[in-house]
Amino acid sequence: MSAQAMLGLGGNIGEVKAQLADALRRLDALDGCRIVAVSRLYRTPPWGVTDQAWFNNACAAVQTTLTPEALLEACLSVERAMKRERIQRWGPRTVDIDLLTCGEEQRASQTLSLPHPRMTERAFVLLPLKDIAPDLMIAGHSVAHWASLSQTAGIEPIT
Numbered sequence: 001m002s003a004q005a006m007l008g009l010g011g012n013i014g015e016v017k018a019q020l021a022d023a024l025r026r027l028d029a030l031d032g033c034r035i036v037a038v039s040r041l042y043r044t045p046p047w048g049v050t051d052q053a054w055f056n057n058a059c060a061a062v063q064t065t066l067t068p069e070a071l072l073e074a075c076l077s078v079e080r081a082m083k084r085e086r087i088q089r090w091g092p093r094t095v096d097i098d099l100l101t102c103g104e105e106q107r108a109s110q111t112l113s114l115p116h117p118r119m120t121e122r123a124f125v126l127l128p129l130k131d132i133a134p135d136l137m138i139a140g141h142s143v144a145h146w147a148s149l150s151q152t153a154g155i156e157p158i159t
């Protein structure tokens with residue numbers, strides 16, 4: 001059984017563009033995962049902890065035969081392989097991979113919430129996601145609609 005999942009990728013330490021490209025290559029190389037679309041890269045103001053460097057963000061679509069739980073573990077394994085350090089919650093990071101959606105799956109556990117609970121509030125997710133899935137429905141509205149409501153001040157595509 002195959003489904004399309006959406007990932008949010010970001011970072012604000014180091015050569016982020018190269019790091020995100022490496023993360024996507026690693027995901028694409030995993031059994032049961034195939035990257036089928038990647039958004040432009042965006043420069044975005046930090047959300048959450050605001051006194052930190054601006055981020056680079058992108059979104060990717062993955063065709064996958066993995067369960068949501070296995071896909072989450074695959075994303076965490078790529079972060080570990082790239083030595084992503086979790087220093088401070090919502091603080092600076094080299095590379096971060098968020099599982100946003102996985103087909104029509106819904107989850108609400110300690111380890112996994114699907115769709116991602118904050119994705120409709122985050123312009124750094126919605127703008128890249130609109131590049132590749134503008135008509136994806138989240139909580140009754142399209143990604144394009146959520147993006148039109150989001151605070152996009154200062155967010156620019158880099159690529």
Ligand SMILES: Nc1nc2nc(S)n(CCO)c2c(=O)[nH]1
Nearest residue numbers: 010044045046047048055090124
């Ligand atoms: N602009 C921006 N702000 C963020 N705050 C957090 S936490 N993160 C990590 C994503 O969960 C980001 C991010 O990727 N981009």
